[in-house]
Amino acid sequence: xxxxxxxxxxxxxxxxxxxxxxxxxxxxxxxxxxxxxxxxxxxxxxxxxxxxxxxxxxxxxxxxxxxxxxxxxxxxxxxxxxxxxxxxxxxxxxxxxxxxxxxxxxxxxxxxxxxxxxxxxxxxxxxxxxxxxxxxxxxxxxxxxxxxxxxxxxxxxxxxxxxxxxxxxxxxxxxxxxxxxxxxxxxxxxxxxxxxxxxxxxxxxxxxxxxxxxxxxxxxxxxxxxxxxxxxxxxxxxxxxxxxxxxxxxxxxxxxxxxxxxxxxxxxxxxxxxxxxxxxxxxxxxxxxxxxxxxxxxxxxxxxxxxxxxxxxxxxxxxxxxxxxxxxxxxxxxxxxxxxxxxxxxxxxx
Numbered sequence: 183x184x185x186x187x188x189x190x191x192x193x194x195x196x197x198x199x200x201x202x203x204x205x206x207x208x209x210x211x212x213x214x215x216x217x218x219x220x221x222x223x224x225x226x227x228x229x230x231x232x233x234x235x236x237x238x239x240x241x242x243x244x245x246x247x248x249x250x251x252x253x254x255x256x257x258x259x260x261x262x263x264x265x266x267x268x269x270x271x272x273x274x275x276x277x278x279x280x281x282x283x284x285x286x287x288x289x290x291x292x293x294x295x296x297x298x299x300x301x302x303x304x305x306x307x308x309x310x311x312x313x314x315x316x317x318x319x320x321x322x323x324x325x326x327x328x329x330x331x332x333x334x335x336x337x338x339x340x341x342x343x344x345x346x347x348x349x350x351x352x353x354x355x356x357x358x359x360x361x362x363x364x365x366x367x368x369x370x371x372x373x374x375x376x377x378x379x380x381x382x383x384x385x386x387x388x389x390x391x392x393x394x395x396x397x398x399x400x401x402x403x404x405x406x407x408x409x410x411x412x413x414x415x416x417x418x419x420x421x422x423x424x425x426x427x428x429x430x431x432x433x434x435x436x437x438x439x440x441x442x443x444x445x446x447x448x449x450x451x452x453x454x455x456x457x458x459x460x461x462x463x464x465x466x467x468x469x470x471x472x473x474x475x476x477x478x479x480x481x482x483x484x485x486x487x488x489x490x491x492x493x494x495x496x497x498x499x500x501x502x503x504x505x506x507x508x509x510x511x512x513x514x515x516x517x518x519x520x521x522x523x524x525x526x527x528x529x530x531x532x
Contacts (some may be wrong), residue, residue, distance in 0.1 A: 221304040221364065224255045225323055229315040231261030231282045233460070233479030234503075237376055237486045239309055240267065241348045244374035245355060246307075247273050249366045258298065258319050264459045267486075270379035298323040300393075305329070309351045329358050345501045349373045375507030376486035380465055388465025395455045396435035401531075403431060404467060404484075406439045406475035407447035412497045413476050420447035423520070430524060431531070434471070439463070439480065473529045477503055477512075485510055490530045492523070 194460075224246055228239050236259065246255060254275040257264055263280040268274045280294050298319060306325035308316040313334055320328055337344050337353045351374050359365045396402050405427070407420045407527050427436055438446060440456040457463045463480070464487035467473050473484035476494045484492045485505035493505045493512045504512030509530050513523055 207312060217372045219304075219326075221250050221327070222253050223301065223303045223305075224250070224253050225258060225298070225301075225303045225306045225325065226309055227258040227307065227313075227319040227323075228262045228309040229258055229260045229280050229313065229319060230310070231259075231263065232277065235310075235347075236263050236267050237378070237482040238348045238503075240308055240376045240486060241374040242307070242355070243268070243271060243274070244377065245352045245368075246270070248371075248374070249355075249359070249368060256301065257393060258323075260424070263460070267378055270381060270459065272381065295319070295322065302326075307331075307351065307355065310347070311350075327358075327362065329354055343501070344372075345499070346504070346506070347502050348376060348506075362378040375488070376482060376505075377488060378461065378464055378483075378486045380468055380487060384461055384465040385468050388462065388467075389469045391455070391457075391462070392437075392466050392469045395453050396437050400433065400435045402435040402437055402470040403527075403531075404437050404439055404470040404473045405448075405452070406441075406473070406478070406480050406484075408441040408443070408445050408480075409476040409478040413478060415447065415476055415494065415496070417447045417449070421449070421451075424448045424451065424521075426520060426524065427527075430527075434531075437466070437470075441480070444499050465510065472527060474484070474527070492526060492530070494523075 226236065226239070230236070243255065246253060253273060255273050256276040256278060257268065257274060257490060258278045260280040262279060264277050278294060278297050281290050301324070303323060303325040305327045306320050307321050307329045308320040310316050317330060319331055331351065331354060333344060333350055334357055337350065337357055341353055345352060356365070356369045360369065392402065396456065405424065408414065436452050437454040438448065438454040440454050442458070444456070444511040446454065455466065457466070460483065464483055467484045467485045467489050470489055472490045472492060474492045475481040475484065477498050481491060481493045482500065483503065485507070487509050490509040491505040492510070492514050495512050496515045500512040500514055511526055513526065
């Protein structure tokens with residue numbers, strides 16, 4: 183392991199130890215809320231730089247906007263990926279961005295934390311109960327009401343999908359507002375799906391780009407064969423799957439989206455494309471019939487582009503990370519067969 187990796191591992195362990203009880207005994211503030219009290223200024227903390235984790239935040243932001251239409255939201259995040267993700271969320275007022283590599287930018291890192299003290303918020307929400315930085319930032323910020331993120335037993339008993347990392351913050355918020363008497367009566371509403379809110383202009387541009395890659399007179403199936411670490415399936419696995427895909431769907435375009443590393447697990451056998459622009463990638467995917475990938479950030483991007491998404495899982499917990507909505511599904515490849523996978527593809531395409 184490289185030295186920076188060791189430092190990060192130690193930092194993570196120390197932070198978890200220091201913050202494991204932060205918010206555990208937190209109860210609603212023993213203050214009498216003014217009759218005219220309204221939640222308008224909100225801070226949401228999700229200090230993680232990964233694409234998938236920021237995309238998984240979009241259902242909570244939609245829930246907040248649906249509940250408090252006149253609110254302004256600040257986001258406490260790490261890295262710059264939140265800017266394109268929330269570009270079309272007019273309610274997001276300020277993105278407080280921790281540097282992706284804090285030990286290389288210590289002064290900026292410290293100054294960014296101090297920004298949390300500059301505003302007073304009506305509501306502060308930690309979006310990930312397992313994030314030590316999220317817990318600490320929630321405690322450190324100035325807020326009248328605070329949601330630290332622990333899942334109440336009532337939620338566990340009431341909702342089978344309470345583990346999902348996009349859903350439990352929404353359940354938590356609804357539960358918290360009900361307890362404080364601020365509920366807006368939306369507890370029975372469906373959980374919002376992930377959504378980066380692509381504009382019509384972006385979608386149309388995505389179609390133009392797609393038409394340069396594939397036959398514009400056919401519908402398109404898109405695969406993404408890369409993933410990190412043990413989540414990544416082998417070339418043999420993907421080539422077997424790709425061959426079956428071609429055999430089953432000759433009437434469809436089958437294309438591959440490439441990662442920044444320019445890697446293809448099917449040896450570039452399919453027409454392919456690549457973009458550095460997250461929103462452009464999403465717009466191209468939006469114009470396809472189904473997106474197929476292992477569990478990774480681009481899988482979540484496809485889901486947030488509102489395209490039916492199939493996510494293959496083998497090592498990560500699909501109950502926490504599965505794509506949902508728009509006909510999307512997670513498939514655990516340890517206990518399903520290729521025939522099962524193609525039944526789901528057929529369901530989506532038909």
